[in-house]
Amino acid sequence: GGWAHYVGQEKVRPIAGFSQVAFGLDWTRPPRHQASTSYWYMNTCQWRYEAFDAGVFGSPLGRGAFEGMHLADCVAQAARMGWMPQYPSLNRNPLDIADDAAQAGMDVGSFIVQELREGRIDFAVNDPDAPENQPRVLDVWRANLIGGSAKGHEYFLQHLLGVPTSAVRNEETPVENRPENVRWHDEAPTGKLDLLLTLDFRMNGTTLHSDIVLPAATWYEKHDISSTDMHPFVHPFNPAIASPWEARSDWESFKSLADEFSRLAEKHLGTRSDVVMAPLQHDTADELAQPMGHVKDWLNGECDPIPGVTMPRFVAVERDFTKVGERMVSLGPLVDKLGETWKGVTWMPDLEVDELRHLNGVVAEGAGAGRPSMLWADQVCEAILALSGTTNGRLAVQGFETLGVRVGKDLAHISADRSEERITFQSIQTEPRKVIASAEWSGLEGRERRYSPFTSMVEYDIPWRTLTGRQQFYVDHEWMLEYGEGLATYRPPVNLMRHIDDPQLHEEGRPEVVLRYLTPHSKWSIH
Structure with a gap:
């Protein structure tokens, strides 16, 4: 409970590895x-x-x-x-x-x-x-x-x-x-x-x-x-x-x-x-x-x-629909064949796939024969952590190297001090571990530094993820301009009452107050 677990996952830090497993990107794309x-x-x-x-x-x-x-x-x-x-x-x-x-x-x-x-x-x-x-x-x-x-x-x-x-x-x-x-x-x-x-x-x-x-x-x-x-x-x-x-x-x-x-x-x-x-x-x-x-x-x-x-x-x-079950419990070949791409950055986890073969064992037969096993939930956790730069120092460095080639800057040193670090499921069972700065995120963090967005752009002149590569406050798009959202400007709260209904009078002539209970969560239960 508490900070160790929130009901909604607001930030999936090992997002790269999670995506491979959750969306089946290791088998089909x-x-x-x-x-x-x-x-x-x-x-x-x-x-x-x-x-x-x-x-x-x-x-x-x-x-x-x-x-x-x-x-x-x-x-x-x-x-x-x-x-x-x-x-x-x-x-x-x-x-x-x-x-x-x-x-x-x-x-x-x-x-x-x-x-x-x-x-x-x-x-x-x-x-x-x-x-x-x-x-x-x-x-x-x-x-x-x-x-x-x-x-x-x-x-x-x-x-x-x-x-x-x-x-x-x-x-x-x-x-x-x-x-x-x-x-x-x-x-x-x-x-x-x-x-x-x-x-x-x-x-x-x-x-x-x-x-x-x-x-x-x-x-x-x-x-x-x-x-x-x-x-x-x-x-x-x-x-x-x-x-x-x-x-x-x-x-x-x-x-x-x-x-x-x-x-x-x-x-x-x-x-x-x-x-x-x-x-x-x-x-x-x-x-x-x-x-x-x-x-x-x-x-x-x-x-x-x-x-x-x-x-x-x-x-x-x-799609071979008859092999869905067999493929689900094995890490597919596209991971080391095409690599992982997240927010325009691609890295190749070939060494990690071999490590997972030794750590998780391999599938003996079927569609995933010879591939790392994900038969059990703890093996799935190991795969997610191994394939994410935030929990694998080697991939974090490789991601910044790839980004550096694209933008013409030496960025590998950002995570170099943790290049040998490998956060495994076994290691976090001993104690929680701080994640590593990785290229798929715009912010920097480390052992003694907390995440803040866009710090990598500000401190290392990495182009912003906009059409111009700069901080962009003007959105030149007809639909955005039509709504007056071309620039970040103050907008008062929407007056929905004038679009939905007018306040009514009670039978005795007193004005009524309409309360609208609005929540994205469950209306009648705990959350």
């Missing part, structure tokens, strides 16, 4: 990442109840580009231009799209552009309430999903879960203010999900509404790693007792799910090509997609639809 705000906004039908348009908060100095524009149309435009991810991506199965592209003798990007132009494929965000675009199965791992009023609790109940109550009391958007590009269904769907599975040890709002709840081990019944922004240490969790009755650790539960999925895949999926719609990335040349900040939408004929430039990338990824 790119992953699917989703911004949850836009996902739930569209898939819980919250967009159907907007009382005002996107222009309400526009600057009086703007051109009025958002006047009359529905917020759902803004989400759809951002997705089709590749500014952010939005899943499901297209209104057809991505496995079938890959098959059709191969049959047509085309790469998936060119094929999808052709099908979009012919109207045979569309972005799913343009019709989120269509049956083929609705989420059907949702797995929740220890999250305050149902019950957080700031997320739109009532919309989840009605449209995602189909709870038989009139949870949503708002009026739907009137006809004249509805979206132009996002399709409106006269009757909003209720109960989009077919299955809600939750892995948690708390009886919160999510578990109460779940079809299946998997009993989970608590913090003191498993091996795990913890870090936070409140102190510079990386902490272990060690089981004080065995998990009671049917409870399992997170890793054991994930393994069982992966094995069962692989068993079913032998009959239903096999090996298929999958199409991943990947958004344009920061810390890459993708940030130049809007020259001079001009927004040109290919849907309106203002430019050509070019994957990776004016729209998302479409990447074909081969």
Whole structure:
């Protein structure tokens, strides 16, 4: 408890190694990442109840580009231009799209552009309430999903879960203010999900509404790693007792799910090509997609639809669905073949992979034969720590060397005094260890120095992660300028009451006070 563990991980210090394991980057790339705000906004039908348009908060100095524009149309435009991810991506199965592209003798990007132009494929965000675009199965791992009023609790109940109550009391958007590009269904769907599975040890709002709840081990019944922004240490969790009755650790539960999925895949999926719609990335040349900040939408004929430039990338990824379970418990080959890239910096952990073979042992057979084992949770922790510059001095130095070559400066000395240091899971079980300064973070820290952001830029003249490489206070982008956010200026709190409702008078003529309880956490439970 306390500083050794915070309920929400505010800072995953060994982020590089964590990403390899959590997102499966050691076996396939790119992953699917989703911004949850836009996902739930569209898939819980919250967009159907907007009382005002996107222009309400526009600057009086703007051109009025958002006047009359529905917020759902803004989400759809951002997705089709590749500014952010939005899943499901297209209104057809991505496995079938890959098959059709191969049959047509085309790469998936060119094929999808052709099908979009012919109207045979569309972005799913343009019709989120269509049956083929609705989420059907949702797995929740220890999250305050149902019950957080700031997320739109009532919309989840009605449209995602189909709870038989009139949870949503708002009026739907009137006809004249509805979206132009996002399709409106006269009757909003209720109960989009077919299955809600939750892995948690708390009886919160999510578990109460779940079809299946998997009993989970608590913090003191498993091996795990913890870090936070409140102190510079990386902490272990060690089981004080065995998990009671049917409870399992997170890793054991994930393994069982992966094995069962692989068993079913032998009959239903096999090996298929999958199409991943990947958004344009920061810390890459993708940030130049809007020259001079001009927004040109290919849907309106203002430019050509070019994957990776004016729209998302479409990447074909081969997946052997029958090997998901076997791959999960072994460290895949892409780690030492392609290396690890984080915020534009790449390093090669080839020596670390060999060390993990000796430390964890190797997988004897199957898809991961000869690879380091991650069968047990403590082995996973060792892999995460070995592959992160913040917990591995050699990789920290290598990361700064790589960054130094790119920016034309000698930076390796930043972490040189800890180049031989290796924070292992076994070592933090003895005592927590202070992390190492690493190139994926903008701040510097050490044995006697606490983290502060941007100190590496200030002290070593490393270019800032902006388009100019300098501290950038002006954002030359049409959308930002339209909202008056081109410069960092004072903005008073939004007066939502004038957009939502006016204060009412009580029957006896006294004014009423409306209290709005807003929290991103669980509304009726401990946190």
